[in-house]
Amino acid sequence: MDDKVRARLEGLERRFEEIERQFCEERVLTDPRRMQELNKERSDSTDVVEAYRRLRKTERELAENRALLEDPDGEMRKMVREEMSRLEADRAALEERIRVLLTPKDPLEGKNILLEIRSGTGGEEAALFAAELLRMYSRYAEVKGWKVESMSLSSASAGGIKEAIVSISGKDVYAHLRFESGVHRVQRVPVTESQGRIHTSAATVAVLPEADEVDVKIEEKDLEVHVAAAGGPGGQGVNTTNSAVRLLHRPSGIMVHCMDERSQHKNKAKAMKILRSRLMDAEIERQQAERTAERRAMVRSGDRSEKIRTYNFPQDRVTDHRLERNFHNLPALMNGEIDDMVQALRMRHQTELLEGGATKS
Numbered sequence: 200m201d202d203k204v205r206a207r208l209e210g211l212e213r214r215f216e217e218i219e220r221q222f223c224e225e226r227v228l229t230d231p232r233r234m235q236e237l238n239k240e241r242s243d244s245t246d247v248v249e250a251y252r253r254l255r256k257t258e259r260e261l262a263e264n265r266a267l268l269e270d271p272d273g274e275m276r277k278m279v280r281e282e283m284s285r286l287e288a289d290r291a292a293l294e295e296r297i298r299v300l301l302t303p304k305d306p307l308e309g310k311n312i313l314l315e316i317r318s319g320t321g322g323e324e325a326a327l328f329a330a331e332l333l334r335m336y337s338r339y340a341e342v343k344g345w346k347v348e349s350m351s352l353s354s355a356s357a358g359g360i361k362e363a364i365v366s367i368s369g370k371d372v373y374a375h376l377r378f379e380s381g382v383h384r385v386q387r388v389p390v391t392e393s394q395g396r397i398h399t400s401a402a403t404v405a406v407l408p409e410a411d412e413v414d415v416k417i418e419e420k421d422l423e424v425h426v427a428a429a430g431g432p433g434g435q436g437v438n439t440t441n442s443a444v445r446l447l448h449r450p451s452g453i454m455v456h457c458m459d460e461r462s463q464h465k466n467k468a469k470a471m472k473i474l475r476s477r478l479m480d481a482e483i484e485r486q487q488a489e490r491t492a493e494r495r496a497m498v499r500s501g502d503r504s505e506k507i508r509t510y511n512f513p514q515d516r517v518t519d520h521r522l523e524r525n526f527h528n529l530p531a532l533m534n535g536e537i538d539d540m541v542q543a544l545r546m547r548h549q550t551e552l553l554e555g556g557a558t559k560s
Contacts, residue, residue, distance in 0.1 A: 208251045215248045247300040254293040261286045302549045310408040311368035313476045318361055321400025324389040326359025329402040333363050338535025345369030350469050351457050373408050378544040380406045381507030410479035423447040446470045453477050
């Protein structure tokens with residue numbers, strides 16, 4: 200365990216013991232407000248202090264057993280090794296629990312999300328890659344038991360997409376997918392390439408925490424609503440009714456267009472959902488920009504201007520540039536088996552927050 204984190208834990212334990220002592224002081228016992236404050240502080244740190252004490256006890260037992268490995272009795276050494284294996288597993292579990300307990304809780308972690316995918320540089324190949332990314336995230340959501348709902352879709356030729364917006368809802372969706380925002384680059388030979396040359400194309404992904412009406416209040420006077428006949432395929436009913444809705448939020452300049460549904464009411468409801476989430480995302484970015492340079496560096500992985508990942512098909516490899524790590528078996532990854540990457544990014548974020556908190560103790 201990192202020395203800074205251990206120092207922070209020792210500080211928390213000292214404070215915990217100080218609170219215990221204060222509970223015996225008459226001036227505290229006769230002050231209900233102070234008692235309440237101390238009770239809350241003790242309650243907030245009880246779990247992590249107890250876990251740290253169990254960790255220290257486990258480490259002592261490991262050290263004692265390590266000394267017994269020199270015992271001349273072979274049967275004794277075998278028993279010691281088995282006991283050490285159990286203790287090492289306990290230590291790893293306790294370190295992980297402490298890591299989770301020390302990580303600052305993000306109020307957005309339990310939110311559902313809007314996932315926006317857009318084709319970037321690369322023409323038709325970029326649009327095809329954007330469609331594959333949409334399928335990848337949809338398959339991952341299916342495995343997790345999450346619900347995926349299409350909010351807006353703009354198709355391209357040959358089965359690609361120019362832009363797709365989907366709502367994904369379920370347990371801890373934002374906590375899992377928040378680090379997918381950014382530029383995703385693909386390197387492969389396009390189906391249209393006759394000479395077998397490798398091309399590089401890109402698509403952008405944006406993950407927005409879904410905003411409820413209580414999160415973002417939109418005044419009707421700030422909205423400009425345009426209604427028109429929906430275009431594109433879908434049968435004659437789509438093209439003969441004024442169902443497409445475009446919203447302009449005047450204060451921010453954000454514009455949203457929805458035409459997937461036959462009902463104007465449903466399209467407006469979807470457009471409002473997208474608008475609220477984009478406004479909340481803009482406010483989150485504004486708040487982050489006001490924080491310290493250290494904090495901005497920690498959340499840099501969500502910056503959509505960054506190239507975050509490269510999908511190299513000839514080498515059957517995905518490189519996550521933030522983790523500086525390669526993942527193999529691209530067909531499985533593109534089929535939604537991305538949990539190893541997702542969890543590695545979550546662990547990296549927890550480590551950064553943990554170290555950031557440790558420096559403040």
